[in-house]
Amino acid sequence: MILRNATGGVIFAAYRKLFHCNDALEAELHAILEGIKLTIEHSNPIIMVQSDCAVALKAISDDSLDRSAYGHMIQEIKFLLTDRVFVPVKVSRDQNRVADCLANFGWCEDSTTCCLGQPPPCASDLAVEDCNSVILE
Template identity: 55%
Template sequence: MQLREEAPLIQHAAVVPQPWPRPPVGCVALSVDGAYSNSDGSAAAGMILRRTDGSVIFAAYSCIFNCNDALEAEIHALMQGMALAIQHSELPVIVQSDSSEALLVLKGDNLSRSAYGHLVAEIQFLMGEREFIPSKIKRDQNRVADWLAM
């Protein structure tokens, strides 16, 4: 009779989520996230605006109709969050997203001639209304906006 040898136990270090990065004094932080499902084409955007002490100014989500891909959902989340931030705060806005590609829209017009051109144009218009500062954060630092977009 042959005995089966058991695999050794592998202990993994506990993964501690990184905390949400607070904005500097005199600014607010807008965390945004877009969600897209390849299987059925459904999409949504989640956004939350917070003060330096972490208190919530607003939290919102919206369904996105006729969305083509995940990047479009992320850009929609940026645009909708920025429009709401202008309505709810006079302070400069740190825009936090876990999508580097979407944040590039805030730094230039590299997507203005793409299928997302209409969204890029709206974002550029909103940037004339307020100071928006892009900030790339890790996915686990963007849990609230991610949850809102689900």
């Protein structure tokens, strides 16, 4: 998971092993939830979530109650987004390589890594290349 400021600078980047994770959707929702929690701590009124998982973005954008196995996480994400401007942005996997790299390290390593102000060394080059600019209207 990588958290950026409005100019694309890295605020926080992290990976961790999810010991009980059923599929990619659950992993994506965990990353989004953790990212939103960290964003709220920085008091950003606009939260833009860039993800290559259209299903996750649709689930957290939808106003209906999600009764899936991940409904509790989706509900928590929606609650955290209350009174904030939420901008879901679907990006391609090619535009999301740093998050993919961090997820792979989290899956392979039995550790947690958190870096403030910069990505972990394993993703430093990708963090610069993957900075996707989005214009809010």
